[in-house]
Amino acid sequence: MASPSKPPPESKNQAKGSAAALQNFPLLGLRLNKTCPYVYQTRSFPLPKSKPFRPPAQVSNSLADLEHKEKLKAAHIPATLIRIGSWQFASAHEADLVGKFYFASKKLVWEVLENGLKNKMEISWSDISAMRAIIEENKPGILEVELHQPPTFYKEIDPQPRHHSIWVSTDDFTDGEALKCRRHYLEFPPAAIDKSYVNLLNSDRRLLELSQSGFPSSAETSFCTLQHFDIEHPPRGVIATHTTHTPALTPPAETII
Structure with missing residues (x-):
């Protein structure tokens, strides 16, 4: 009986690369279930020790990222x-x-x-x-x-x-x-x-x-x-509602002596 074929090295490397990318991604404010397959991947394929860990919330400013x-x-x-x-x-x-x-x-x-x-x-x-x-x-x-x-x-x-x-x-x-x-x-x-x-x-x-x-x-x-209100930047759509009008001042009548 033939033994089950082993996955090619390329697929293992790809999985490890995906796990490493997920490890390095900044915190996103998401709430995830513990059964999420991403959690399984990151546990099954830990980040290689030789690769430095990027601090959370760090965003790359490289030209490649900007073009992306x-x-x-x-x-x-x-x-x-x-x-x-x-x-x-x-x-x-x-x-x-x-x-x-x-x-x-x-x-x-x-x-x-x-x-x-x-x-x-x-x-x-x-x-x-x-x-x-x-x-x-x-x-x-x-x-x-x-x-x-x-x-x-x-x-x-x-x-x-x-x-x-x-x-x-x-x-x-x-x-x-x-x-x-x-x-x-x-x-x-x-x-x-x-x-x-x-x-x-x-x-x-x-x-x-x-x-x-x-x-x-x-x-x-x-x-x-x-x-x-911030006088210089009132919310849009309510400016007209709250605009106040100052009545014009009438100059006093001239007195002739």
């Missing part, structure tokens, strides 16, 4: 639920709700398809004040984002099959909740967001650091009220 970030394509991830304050939208079909990560323009986009037309909100990475993902095996992926500025809103006009969408600015389509509430909560099918979230954190040092910090960043769930 520029080549990353936008990630389009079907979501099942989005909730902002008291407003929420649940998808009935895969295309009804999509989360998008744009690495070149550094934006997050939540796109909603309703009544045959798309609406979307855009979030600049620089407007994110806290974020975290909860990723467990065979469970929905959860992404939570906290903002210090409201998103901007767009609607699709004149949709055409097999053509790119044409977008124009529009009003908030969340019944005003996205203009008030800082925290966005999204759910994704199991394993749908894992790779894209890793790419997101590996593309921006600040987001990586936020993912390792506490969530939320403060107990304040709504954007600043008038008395807490």
